[in-house]
Amino acid sequence: MKLTKYTHACVRLEKDGNVLVIDPGIYSESKEALEGAQAVLVTHEHPDHIDQAVLLEALTMNERLVVHAPEGVARTLTKAAAEAAVDAVEERIRAVDPGSAVDIAGFDVKTFGGQHALIHGQIPVVANIGYLIDGNVFHPGDSFVVPDGIQVKTLLVPIHAPWSKVGEVVDFVISVRAPQAYPVHDGLLNEVGRGLVEGHVTRFGARYGTTYSSLAPRQTVEI
DSSP states (O other): OEEOOOOOOOEEEEEETTTEEEOOOTOOOOHHHHHTTEEEEOOSSSSSTTOOHHHHHHHOOOTTOOEEEEEEHHHHHHHHHTTOOTTTTTHEEEEEOOOOOETTTTEEEEEEEEEOOOOOOOOOOOOOEEEEEEEEEEOOOSSHHHHSSOOSSSSEOOOOTTTTTHHHHHHHHHOOOOEEEEEEEETTHHHHHHHHHHHHHHHHHTTTTTTOOOOOOTOOOOO
């Protein structure tokens, strides 16, 4: 399986001619990531994880594209797509819950979590779903919930966010103990901050068997 990282939280997975995109948000090269995709997974409703305008355009241009998202996101997107007269919209926007397993565009997808990490006590907590793809790569969205009952092979680590601190990032990597980790949710970091966070994650992750490798936007790896 080929993984391409885009700016911030978006990744594109390709396998056997199938393409799955996770979290095409407003900080990412979402239109490029969605080219030729059969499926999109959205972790939660925040715009850095879903660029609604770009996704609606993709649904209009690509009649094979199916979107899976938490119920509230699916409902909002369905309404917007209907207003934009997207064909067969109800069939192509589907709600998913934590604790499910489903085949999506040739990928085995399992869902975990349930809610977004706390940002502040006065900011409402929204639904968030983490996705495990083919028993291999785990995208947690905006959450440090450790998936239960499985061994993650490739962890996508939210290395910086308004809701986290470096120690929590490191503890998440240590808790999951995936052999390989790559960054996501890094669009708000400058290079100084990136070096600081990635240095800690690399050093402490290695003690627990995790190799952390940085990826630049549009960089591709085989996983």
